[in-house]
Every structure is written in C-alpha cells, then in structure tokens.
Amino acid sequence: MTSPLVIAFETAIAGGEITARFTPSADVAAPIWCFSLLAPGRVISGGHWVTGTGGYCEIALPDLVAGQTHQVQIAYDGDFIPKNRAWLPLGSYFRLTGGACFALPPMPQGTLVADGPTERERAPSAFAVIPRPQNTMWLDEEPPVPVRQILPHGDFPDGIQIVLEACALSQRCGFGPLTDTDGVDASLTYDPDIPAEGYKLSIMSDGIAIRASDSAGLFYGAVTLITLIQTHNGLLNIGTLEDAPRFGWRGQHLDCARHFFQVETIERLFDLMALLKLNRFHWHFADDEAFRLEVDCAPDLWRKTAFRGEGELVPATFGAGIRSGGSYSKTDVVRLRARAKALHIDIMPEIELPAHALALTRAIPGLRDPDDNGQEISIQGYRQNAVNPARPEVLAFLDPLIAELATLFPDSILHLGCDELAPDTWAGSPQAQALCAREGLAGRDDLQGWFMEQVGALTRRHGLRPAAWEEAAKGANGGIGHDALLFSWTGQGPGIAAARAGYDVIMCPAQHCYLDMAHTADPADWGATWAATIALEDTVDWQVVPVGAEDITPRIQGIQGAYWGEFTTDDRQMEAMLAPRLLGIAQKGWARENSLDPAELSGFAAAYAPLFDLMGWQRHPSAQKAGGETAP
C-alpha cells in the first residue's frame, strides 16, 4: 500500500515578490499549480506561465522530487506590491498529469482577531450605546436600577410583537431573553410627536417606558434597552433618552458574489445590523465571478456560474480552489426577507451592469457583439466582462430578469451596478459604434449613460426604483435618470457632483466605509489597502455632508458600509473586518455630525467587546489595544 501524497506548502511575501515552496512526500510529475492572486501576476522563476484569467494563474512546474523543496517566485504585474497576507496566493491546487486535482493546504487567512473573552469595561457614558443617542438626561445622584428583563404592555399597535422580535434578537445574540413575566414593568406608548424611527426611552425607579410613532422606533427603543442591559451589566442609570436618526438610509453591503456567504451568515449580519440600528442591506450577489440568484427566467445563468473552478465557466478566481460556490434559492430570499423585515431592514438586491459581468457574458454570449475586437481589460484583469448596449439580447434578457426581481423584492430598490467600466470598452464593437453614430453619443461614458437610462426606465416600468454606483451619472444625457439613487464610493466628490445634478445620494466613500480595507498597515494584518487602511476612528472621522457642500444636504439620504469578498474564503473572515468598525458606520449613519469625538469610539468599542463575544462574533484587536479609554 502506498501512503497518501502529502505536500508541504508555504508562501511568503518578501521584497515585493511572493515565494512559494513545495515539498512533496512522493514524486509528482510536472504538476500545474493553479491559484489566484488579487490581480494579474507573472512568474519570475521556478515554473512557466500557462494561462490565467484576472488574478487566476496556472503555472507549470517541473517534476517534483520526494522530500525536495521546489521554490517558485511570482510577482504581481506592474508595480503592485503585496501589502499583507491578503495578497498571498489563494485556493492553491495542483492539476496532475491526466487531469486529477490535488488541493494544497490553505494559507492562514483572515485578519488579526482579538483574544476573548473580554473583561467588561466601565461603560464609557451614562448610556453606553452606539449610535450615540441624540438627547440624554440622567439623574446621577439616583442609584441605578437593576433591569434584566421587562414585562411589556401598553397601547402601541402590535407593540408586544415588536418587543418580542427584539427579545428574539437578544436571545440569538446570546444576551438572554428581554421579556419575562417577572420582568420590570414596561409601558409601550404610541406618541405621534416622536419623529420617524425615533423613540423616547425612560428608565425610572419603578419601570421602563418606551414611546414611538412607528414600529421601527419602538423596536429601536427596545434595541437600546437590550444594549444598555449588556453595556451596564444590568444596572441602568435613571434618566431618559430621546433619539431619532439623522438619515433614513443606514446601510451595509455584503459581496456574496466573490465569496458565497451562507444564508445563516447573512442572518447573523442582520442581527448585528439591527443591534446597531442599520436598516438597509445591499445584497451584492452578482459580479464577474458569479450570478447567484436562482431566477426562473435564466436558469442556465446561475447553474453555470454559481460554482467556479475546474471545468466551470469561470475558473478558480479569488480563492475558489478546485471548485466552490453556491446559489440562493427563492426560499432563501423569502427567509431572508422575513428575517430582515422583523429587524426593520430592507434588502436592496444588486445586478451588475454593464461591466463586472463576466459571469453573464460567459453564460449568455449573445450579450456581447461577436465582432467586438477590443482588447480592454477590467481593473481586476478580466477581458470581455461588459455587456453590449447595442445588442437587443441585453434588454431581452433584462426585461424578464427585472420582472422576476420585482416579484421577489416587491417595492424595493434595484441596484443596477455600473462601476468600473474598463477604458475603451465597446471601442472595438461595430454594433456599439453604429449605435453611437445613430444616437449622437461621443464615447464610452455617453454610451454607458444611454444604456443605464434604458435599464433605469425598464426598472421603473417593473415598479422598482433604480440605484447604481456613482458612475451612472456620467454621460452627455445626464446618466441613468434623476430618480435613481447613486452610491458615491471612490470618495465624496462624485456624490457631491451627482447631488448637485439632482440625484439622491448615499455616501459610502471607500476611505471610510470599505470594511474590506485592512485596519492597519501591519503586514501581518489582512485586507485591501487601495483606498486606505481604515482604523476604527477613521470610520467616523469624516463629514457625511462636507463643509462647503451644505447645499446638497437634502439630497444625501444616508451612508453605507461595504464588505467586498475578493480574499474571503471563509464566512467568518468577515467578522473581524466588521467588528468593531461597524460601530463607526452605525454612528455616522444615525447621529448628528460631531456628536462623538473620533477618539471616544474606542471606549465604546471596549464596552461592546463583551457583546461581540456573546454573539460569537470575532473582532479585530486594534480597538482592544486602544480600549479602556473612556469618554468623559
């Protein structure tokens, strides 16, 4: 009997290059090393390049000899220097002679994680809750009252049901039940004078009172209560909190295209969002690498692209390994929508057009002009990843797709994508050039704007409001159409310009809101750095409406955090990228400008650490180092 093949495999970054070392337990005849980088790469020594797609590479190695170490040097193309472990090769495997595949051991991935459990810090304020409530008043001469559970009653319509949802949230978070027949008396009162989503929470020596004018407000009052019970260890200060959000849109995005996140993980994210009063989930399930929604109108689309790797339409980009992926069924959608609704979260699905659409163009080749001889390459190294606006097939594909999305997500906003179209896209397409001549369009941006206007109109016809990334405002015709909601991601400048042009805008500048960015510049850390490294305080150290741009105030609908999944290979890797930084996103989306000094946030992060621990939610240690600082 022969013992199974074992290959010791290590990778390291040094001097801007990546070294990989392979030591097999038995001879391996000329394997092909398949793996992915975050962007296109090249071989320097130890093998020769065979093929690649984007950051996915196949490198032919010589015969490997049992017990001997073979070394390969690779580098990113251009002047791209790997900054931390996220840039190491991901999803490595060997394709052996004859075609069988052999998975190599995975590299340690994920950001630094704080050691738990954490000692409870003294709460950093009388009411330690993020977002920081607008107005608080407390009687510091009165002794705090013990509250662990409440017994709710009162005239608020469906008030008990709403509090029971908060109770279920508390239990799922590991905080214990909020309601109990032995609990402290808690009256729930309808009060039309309280602003939308706002609440007034009174903590008295003989009971609790929550007043609100809508169900979200009552829910948030209860959420504040379950938070205070944790951050103050069941001893609440006597006083009142009057609170209401600055913005109606307080979002978090999750890239489920690059990495397939389980439905349970998305539900866990919803719980954290609800705890922080975030109310919009931007569900990014389509991108170059996959289209993951199981739509009836295009079954081949998700069947052919939900998984990627060996033998699939999309190769093993972004850590896919030999084969991995998944799709979301309609049952999943119903389940997620129900949970989101209970937590006062709206879901905004996204389909990506016209670029970031390699999965579409591979599954449905008719979406491109067959005579397009353009050589354009997308930012992530893909060719032919944009659909062609001149092809009637495109709207013929989108019409039933958007109709189906309108039944799955009724009354919602549909995000149409529209980011990062490669320079010179469609320049090599005779059909696109003919369309430009016919419509008087001068170039790529005009054509993209024209296309987005068509798709925006289609979206409206199906009863959904269109949304898109900031680029959808480009083009001679003014872009997608002013009723669309635009997301300003490269910074705030495009959002300001779009708002001045008449668009409603969500501010999600990557420099402050992209939680796939590394927390620190430490090479042992993990994450992207193209926009910035984002420390906890950076998430609040900016102005949503910048000074000098006060004129756009009515157009700014809110803010949103993002988590992109290029280097994520396991659902849990998202956790310590969001925690504790999501506190800052929540603070920024809810509270007035300057209501929290950025330096104070670490004190709140310390107060929330035990909550994350109870939730089983990993968190980054950087805030722990700064922890202990308490606000006045």
Ligand code: TNX
């Ligand atoms: C830019 S944000 C992208 C995404 C990447 C992200 C990585 C945006 C609209 N496009 O495709 O995943 O950067 O940070």
